[in-house]
Every structure is written in C-alpha cells, then in structure tokens.
Amino acid sequence: MTDRPYHHGNLRSAVLGAAVEVIEQNGPAALSLRDLARRAGVSHAAPAHHFGDKAGLLTALAAQGYELLAGSLAEALAEARGAAPGEAGEELAEAGVAYVRFAVRHRAHFEVMFQPGLYHPDDPQVVAARGRADQALADALQALPDPPAGEQRRLAELAAWSMVHGFAALWLSGALPTEPGAEPGDVARTVIRGRFGSG
Amino acid sequence: MTDRPYHHGNLRSAVLGAAVEVIEQNGPAALSLRDLARRAGVSHAAPAHHFGDKAGLLTALAAQGYELLAGSLAEALAEARGAAPGEAGEELAEAGVAYVRFAVRHRAHFEVMFQPGLYHPDDPQVVAARGRADQALADALQALPDPPAGEQRRLAELAAWSMVHGFAALWLSGALPTEPGAEPGDVARTVIRGRFGSG
C-alpha cells in the first residue's frame, strides 16, 4: 500500500497519545484498539503487542497519569514554598489547585486513573506511581504551619483530598453550573480557601 | 424451547434490575444488552425495544438514580430536623452522610450518573430528576443556623458538594486506605464534622 516502513519505530508512544485524544473527546468507553491502530497507520493487531490487551493500554495510561500528578503536585508545592510567605496553608491550597488543574488538563488520564475496573490497578508500575502521588499529597499536608498528627492527620488528608477530588470530578462531569469561561483552578482556589484557609 | 410466555410482562424493570447487578459487580463497561436479555430469558433484541439502545438504558438508570438521591437527601434532612436539636450544621452534615451512603448503597446508579458520556444527559426525565436532587442539596444548605447568601451561598454549596462527592468517588474507586470493615457513612460523618462542624 503506502511506503510506510515495516516498523513504526515509536508505536507505543503513538498509540498512547492517540488514546489520550480519543478519551478526551469521547470518553474511555469509545476507545478501540483497532481505531488506534488505524490512526497510527499500522495493522489492527499491532497495538496489542505493546500492551497485551485493552486493559494493558489503560494500565500504561494510568501509570503515566499518576506520574504526571505526582510531578504536578511536587512542582506546585515547591513554587508555593519559594514564593513570599503568604497566609497560613498557602502550600496546601496551591497543591489542591494543582490537583484540580491536573484533572482538567489531563482529563483522559484522570478519568482512567480513578476507574480501576478499566485497567490492572495492581500493576507494579501503577502501584509505584500512585505511591509517589500519595506521598506528594502527604507532603502538602505537612507543609501546614501546625501539621496535624495521628488520627487527625488521616482525617485532614481525607478531607482535603475529598474536596479537591470531588471538585475535579464534578467539574469534569459537567455537573457544576459555573460560567463557561471560568478557569477551574481559580474557582477551586476560592472554594479551598473558604474551607481550608484557616487551617 | 421453554414454556415461557411470549410476553415477559415486566421486561423493562427486569432489565434495569439486571443492569444494576452487572454494573455493581463489573462496572458499566462490562454491560451488554445481549447478556441482560439472556438473564431475563428473552431474545437478544428485546431490551432495545424498551430503551432504544444501550445509552437509552443507562439514561433510564441515571434518571432513576437522581430520583433515589433526591429522596435520600430529603429523607435525611427531615430526620435530622426532627431529631433533638444538636449542634449547628446537623442537617447539612447528615445530608452529606446520606449522599455518601447513597453512593455506596446504589453504586451502579452513582457511577453512571456522573459519567454523562455514557447516556443522554439532556433527557427530560434525567434533567427533571437532577433538578430535584440539586434542590435537596440546596435545602440542606439553607438548614444552616446562619445560611450564607449571594456568592457565599454558591461557594458553600460547591465546597460541601465537592467534599461529599469526592469522598464517595474515592471510596468507590478503592483509593482510600481505610479499614475494610469501616462503615463509609460513619467515616464520612467524622470527616464532614471536622471541616463543616463550625459552620
């Protein structure tokens, strides 16, 4: 047919990228290995070689997502630390904003990550990456001026994570009756400060 | 084959019920109209008559879910109102607990409701039911001793909804490292009181 070489050379990355596009536009349910193969210009069974099966592809996507999330949180935390010392809880609030921004910016990854039924949640790479993201979240809590300890620490982590995750999930699902042009990160910052600004 | 009558008599309800079972056990992605038909003992195309297509079935499920949620919230609010006057924010906290309990108890409905890509979110029945659920949530906020107004009202609603929704979503996704035997409603109450107990 075409003068395409027998070996794609970068099929794994190409398939992952195409998967992100498809999921962003039509959700994970619309994903098809054969469609991704067509987009990459390879035969219908080529993607399976790199990921095993459909769940394997989504597993790779989830692992990549947790890596990205851990990086985003760590970066936001470092930035908030470096900035001029503002009010108490600055770092935690900005980490929360970063969480929401990640969900919106990497919608496809986020949607897959929290639907463990779609992939292999016990995959070693996924577990490791998720551990790094969890640690980044814990670091943000420890940045509080008077970090809670013991049972309180666990509760504070639950509360903070629940709020930002819920905001992100509701935003992505379109359930929030907000202005179309609003920037989700800014709205999230206002909401977070209203509840967590004082500790 | 069997002496089954030509008309099932209650196929619509049977298919909806079977769909809930399947989704609870294997998630929405594992849903198959043909499998539901087999479970109901009818031909493979029978379910489509009642729901049009797969998205139609999930649309009916989402509408049913919003109705159930509105009822659960209203009931919890009424109960908290009727109980001996406790501390401030009692009604809002109990509505939040009811939200989490609904998500866990009706996991299948909850998972579908907040994935609008799976169904027809503009369906009139869905829109109406969702409106009732939204109203129940607003009622819970107005039950505060000093209910916020204007912009503050919107922010408080966002914060409260985000927290309980996030908690429920994280719980269902298995992301929370909690004790296996823990009752999600009780954990949620502790988390909610920690953040919203003082208004």
Added chain:
DNA sequence: TCCCCTATCTTGTCAACGACAAGATAGGGT
C-alpha cells in the same frame, strides 16, 4: 362476536471489536 390496532417480543443479518495464533520482517549482536 369479529376485527383491527398497538405494544411487545422474535428472528435474521451486518459491521465492528477484542483476542488469539501463526507467519513475515527488520536490525542488532556474535
């Protein structure tokens, strides 16, 4: 009583998909 009318369910079919097996190709290491 008879007929028709409508909702309900069946049967048959098609394209698309996931998964698997077996073979072809390239490119590097020995």
Added chain:
DNA sequence: ACCCTATCTTGTCGTTGACAAGATAGGGGA
C-alpha cells in the same frame, strides 16, 4: 555470515450493538 529477538502483519473466531422485518398477544370498537 548467522541467528535471535522485538516488532509488525495476516487470518480467524466468538461476541456485541444496531437495525430491519416478521410473529404474537391482548384490548377496544364495530
């Protein structure tokens, strides 16, 4: 020059969603 492995192709099977056309029941009106 040879093999060895990863990569990709081709072919196939069972399952699914969607659609079309026909069969069946059950009730309301002539």
